[in-house]
Each structure stands twice: as C-alpha cells, then as structure tokens.
Amino acid sequence: MSYYNIMLKKTFIFLLILNLLSSCGYTPMYSSNKMIKFNISKLDLKGDWELNNFLKSSIKRYSSDDESKKYQIMITTNYNEKSITKDASGNTTNFEFIIEAEVDVAFEDKNKKYFFKESFIMQNFTSELDKANYERSNKNNIANIIIDKLMMQLSRVE
Secondary structure: OOHHHHHHHHHHHHHHHHHHHHOOOOOOOOHHHHHOOEEEEEEEEEOOHHHHHHHHHHHHHHEOOOOOOEEEEEEEEEEEEEEEEEOOOOOEEEEEEEEEEEEEEEEOOEEEEEEEEEEEEEEOOOOHHHHHHHHHHHHHHHHHHHHHHHHHHHHHOO
C-alpha cells in the first residue's frame, strides 16, 4: 500500500467518526427548560422578603398570559443563618446559610406540594458590605436554582 492510500483511509475514518459523533442527537438536559411557559394566575409569597423578591423575578421568566396551563402557586420561604466555626476569641469565621422553600401548586383539580432545601457556606468577611453583597448574590443564585427545579417538576405535571 502506498502512503497516499493509508492517508486516504485515515482521513475517511476520521470523517466518518466525526460525522457519527456530530449527529448523535446530544442535547443538554436543561436546554429546553427555558422554553417552558406557564400562566401563573396567582402567586403568593411568604417568608424572607429579599429571597421572595428574587423568586418572584425569577418565576416571571416562565410566566406567559397566552398559555392554557393556569397555575396557582404559594411559596413559603425560610432563611436561616448559622455559625459553624469560631476562632479562639469567639468570633465566627464560617457561616452556613440554609434556604428552604415549600411550594404549593394548584393546577385544575390537582394540588402538588414540593419542598426545596439549599445551603451554602460562607467565610466571614472583614467588611459588612462585602458580606451583605455576597449573601445577596447567593440568595439570587439559589432562588434561580429553586425556580429551575420547580419548573422541571411542573413540566412533568399533566
């Protein structure tokens, strides 16, 4: 066999494998999650005010008045801050923040209840402003996670 034939075979095999892998139909699991739309006719929020505002703005991404699926959602949130480690002088060095959300969903004749619990650990900052900004950012991120999980659950309800 000549060098030309070997290179031709290798190129053909490479292109064949590339073609098979590119058309295998892989899609990320949450890629279609942004396309889910619901008509949320009633939204009640109780609990932590700041967390509830993040949840409300996050859930608006999925809300559409045009959809036939009408949901009534009640979310009760609980936000706890706990000291988990202290230094020798008794000052807190690490905090654990626990966010719990109990979600009651009414859809047609069905009622579903979901419970979500997320937590994060944060080292103490020297500046209270840095601590507040970091805590606020994490609340926003966790609110987005909770709403994404809720939307995945609601997309399964029929």
